[in-house]
Amino acid sequence: MDALFAKADAIAPVSKRRKTANHDTKRKPLPKPGSGEDHTLDSVASRTALPKSLRPTEPEPENLPKYGHIANKKLRTQLTRQSAHNARLKALVKDAEMLLTEEGGLMEVEGEMEKTWRVGQSEVSKAAGQQAAQGRKEWTLDGGPYRSRYSRNGRHLAIVGKQGHVATFDWQTGTLHSELQLQETCRDITFLHDQSHYAVAQKKPTRLEFLPYHWLLVSVGNPGYLKYQDTSTGQIVVEHRTKLGACKTMCQNMHNAVIHLGHQNGTVTLWTPNLPHPAVRLLAHLGPVASVSVDPSTGGRYMATAGQDGTVKIWDCRNWKGAVRQWSARGGDAELEWSQKGALAVATGGSVNVYTKPAIQTPFPAHVSPPLYLTHPIPHRPLTSVRFCPFEDILTVGHSTGLSSILVPGAGEANFDSTEADPFENKKARREREVKGLLDKVCHSAPPHVGF
Amino acid sequence: MVRISVLQHAPSSHLPARPGDPTPTSRNLDPLLxxxxxxxxxxxxxxxxxxxxxxAKPFVAALGGHGEAVETMARRPESLTVVASGGWDGALVVHDLSQKSAVMHIEAAHKGKISGICFADEHRLLSCGVDRNIKLWDTRQVDENGTGPSETTKPLSIFPGKSAFNSIDHHRSDPLFATASTTVQVWDETKSAPISNLTFPTSTETVTALRFNLSESSVLASIGSDRTFTLYDIRTGKAERRVIMQMRSNALSWSPTFPTSVLLASEDHNLYTFDVRSLNQPTQIYKGHVAAVTSCDWSPTGLEFVSGGWDRTVRVWKEGVGTHPEVYHTKRMQRVTSTLFTADSRFVLSGSDDGNVRMWKARASEKLGVIDTRERAAIEYRDSLKERWKFDPEVSRISRTRHVPQPVYKAAQLKRTMLEARRVKEERRRKHTRAGENKPKAERKKVVITEQS
Incomplete structure (x- = not known):
């Protein structure tokens, strides 16, 4: 019997008292193998070790939380191991930044007297590489002011003319996917989960948005109803009455799927599917709101609004007390769009102005426009849409005689992630992404992801 | 001078170099993307x-061959597939699990029920029954060369006893075996009478089961009908310790990895693991069955064990986790009288009153057959996701819920109500009488009544 107990003691001694935090500190440390204090341990230690593949390659991360207050030894070990694992993961993510090989575009001046906005498109396209220079394009089309929308990987472009001309195509190769003449007023277009499906706002809706992770097509129209339609099942999952009349502007925050609406009375409202009333109601302008856009480069922290009176305001979504910055753009109602890297395009009157990041987001009391980054005149009024191409330095402006693409260096994210959106994906990858996306569809009634 | 550069992706680094090559992927771990x-x-x-x-489709196969309840099962040492079972009608069957067929079938090995079987070595099998005999069999098939026994239905030898036997176990290395009847007897394979009788001095019990320790092979543990658990050393020939519990145990099993850990299947619906170094309380109580637990067996890994109960269910437990076992049941399975883990710890066997030996997967949703690398990776990813999100209410609800037959469900409901009523009564008693002056007794301390040595 004693031999049996000795064997068990060598594996795990029987615990007489409960382990507590203060008891733990008094405990004698286990003898080190090879010290000669514990013969059983010495005999085992030479033959027993973690295999090399399982041993951590790096030393233990520092500043790990100590779970001394937890009496349960097993749980304590597990928590310690988990926090070490998390710390290692964080370090590895930081290391992975070194693997981002692509370099983004930029435009810099050397002297103080030089200005980037003096550089015209001809100069930019001359300086751009052969591939990048193809982004500078003019499409002359009949059929009224055009609106456009890029697919999430930036490879495909959908355009719609007011009088019913709809086309989707791969803008890099020029492959036309579809072209329709709908013989009806069309106001907006959006791609659904990939380039093979798109939605056009005919008849009632004025604006469309697609929430890609929820598979919800959001539409708003002149009666002022905000409708969420599940494109995987076809059902209208929820319908909100805004009670604010016709609505002509809408945008989504990619990071929390909140819909921003701008109304005729100057308010901007924020909507989620699970709330029957707006999450935020904000009096942004004294006249109707002409355009709304959310900054994706800060995780949706900043919102830009433009009124029909020509004022452009930047709002901090964490603090709605007054705009961060405001200025008036010449030429009446402006169209707005933030790029992936945080460049703001404002299309008013006969030109597109682009402003860049630190200046537009720093609070500034005077009502003057921030330093201009780039400007481009377009003589075809009205300018009805501005869209940045994801993962490219391209801005597409829709106007009365078609569309113009201009180059905006530094607007696009250089390093894409193939699991999210890949401009170079092939047919097989697209199919796989469709199935995976359906499987990972986020439930719309779950509470929204809060925090910027 | 204005420095201008415009972003452009090099197609050469994003498109496959030759047709048929995999498309290169790129990652950006920026959370904004x-x-x-x-x-x-x-x-x-x-x-x-x-x-x-x-x-989760755990049922693999049903192995027949018994006319009545399957009382006992034993696996052959150093074999993954061969398992022997003995039934109430005295039939002794040796099953091949991979073929799902009987290798050997002896119709009337004993008169009346076979109460215990164990393998003496690779090919020889010991069985004992209520007909007061122990029989030694050779399980080898007769082949063309005549290497096997001449007639498989005849035992190699018979050891007559004085009273009906309840259980048998063979020593790990020596040609000794122990039997349980009114006393514990140790036998030598070469002698026809027991070489020693082991009994606790004040005992008048019937010994219902016994097992040799797997690490220290001279230590023997037994359970008796007078609610005792006793430890013997066959070298000294004495009972070392005895514990009297609230309820009697029906089966016991030594842990294959921790030498002093023993598992008891108790009549009070629970299973207990004891560390024999401190027998005053169990190391863990396993609650889940809704009727008496009749059998139990450790997995060879020592991380899981299986139990079968009077409630017609087989449950697979994780060591140290006292609740939410995996539950197996079928429409036709009756009261489970014997359970066994296979030697590769992938399957579980259950023998029940309906005369079938059923084979189940130890992990209910495991896929049998070839699993390629991608599928293996997907399975591992799903496992780690479940582990990571196990505290999410929906994930835990889905992975916790088990549908059980209505009688089991109702019995569990009734049991819960009764225990709750008992708890409330005890709480009120403590609140309003002097019983509340001292601390309530822990559940673990209630199990053992006395410890004797």
Whole structure:
């Protein structure tokens, strides 16, 4: 019997008292193998070790939380191991930044007297590489002011003319996917989960948005109803009455799927599917709101609004007390769009102005426009849409005689992630992404992801 | 001078170099490029939990050969596939699990029920029955060369006893075996009478089961009908310790990895693991059965064990986790009288009153057959997702819920109500009488009445 107990003691001694935090500190440390204090341990230690593949390659991360207050030894070990694992993961993510090989575009001046906005498109396209220079394009089309929308990987472009001309195509190769003449007023277009499906706002809706992770097509129209339609099942999952009349502007925050609406009375409202009333109601302008856009480069922290009176305001979504910055753009109602890297395009009157990041987001009391980054005149009024191409330095402006693409260096994210959106994906990858996306569809009634 | 550069992707680094090559992928771990990453991962975890339940089809095969209840089972040492079973009608069957067929079938090995079987070595099998005989069999097949026994239905030898036997176990290395009847007897394979009788001095019990320790082979443990658990050393020939518990145990099993840990299947619906170094309280109580537990067996890994109960269910437990076992049941399975883990710890066997030996997967949703690398990776990813999101209410609800037959469900409900009423009564008693002056007795301390040595 004693031999049996000795064997068990060598594996795990029987615990007489409960382990507590203060008891733990008094405990004698286990003898080190090879010290000669514990013969059983010495005999085992030479033959027993973690295999090399399982041993951590790096030393233990520092500043790990100590779970001394937890009496349960097993749980304590597990928590310690988990926090070490998390710390290692964080370090590895930081290391992975070194693997981002692509370099983004930029435009810099050397002297103080030089200005980037003096550089015209001809100069930019001359300086751009052969591939990048193809982004500078003019499409002359009949059929009224055009609106456009890029697919999430930036490879495909959908355009719609007011009088019913709809086309989707791969803008890099020029492959036309579809072209329709709908013989009806069309106001907006959006791609659904990939380039093979798109939605056009005919008849009632004025604006469309697609929430890609929820598979919800959001539409708003002149009666002022905000409708969420599940494109995987076809059902209208929820319908909100805004009670604010016709609505002509809408945008989504990619990071929390909140819909921003701008109304005729100057308010901007924020909507989620699970709330029957707006999450935020904000009096942004004294006249109707002409355009709304959310900054994706800060995780949706900043919102830009433009009124029909020509004022452009930047709002901090964490603090709605007054705009961060405001200025008036010449030429009446402006169209707005933030790029992936945080460049703001404002299309008013006969030109597109682009402003860049630190200046537009720093609070500034005077009502003057921030330093201009780039400007481009377009003589075809009205300018009805501005869209940045994801993962490219391209801005597409829709106007009365078609569309113009201009180059905006530094607007696009250089390093894409193939699991999210890949401009170079092939047919097989697209199919796989469709199935995976359906499987990972986020439930719309779950509470929204809060925090910027 | 204005410095201008415009972003352009080099197609050569993003497109396959030759047709047929895999498309290069690029990663950017910036959280801004991965909106709803946590929400999507949670959806994946919920799906992983659902997939696990969808593919939880544990039943593998039913092995026949018995006319009545299967009382006892034993696996052959150093074999993954061969298992012997003995039934109430005295039939002794040796099963081949991979072929799902009987290798050997002896119709009337004993008169009346076979109460215990164990393998003496690779090929020889010991069986004991209520007909007061122990028989030694050779399980080898007769082949063309005549290497096997001439007639398989005849035992190699018979050891007559004085009273009906309840259990038998063979020594790990020596040609000794021990039997349980009114006393514990140790036998030598070469002698026809027992070489020693082991009994606790004040004992008047019937010994119902016994097992040799797997690490220290001279230590023997037995359980008796007078609610005792006794430890013997066959070298000294004495009973070393005895514990009297609230309820009697029906089966016992030594842990294969921890030398002093023993598992008891108790009549009070629970299983207990004891560390024989401190027998005053169990190390863990396993609650889940809704009727008496009649059998138990450790997995060879020592991390899991299986139990079968009077409630017609087989349950697979994790060592140290006292609740929410995996539950197996079928429409036709009756009261489970014997259970066994296979030697590769992938399957579980249960013998029941309906005369069938059933084979189940130890992990209900495991896929049998070849699993390629991608599938293996997907399975591992799903497992880690479930582990990571196990505290999510929906994930835990899906992976916890088990549908059990209505009688079991009702019995569990009734049991819960009764225990709750008992708890409330005790709480009120403590509140309003002097019983409340001292601390309530812990559940673990209630199990053992006395410890004797």
């Amino acid at each position: 991965h909106p709803f990453a946590r929400a999507r991962e949670r959806t994946r975890a919920v799906n992983a939990a659902k997939i696990e339940r969808i593919f």
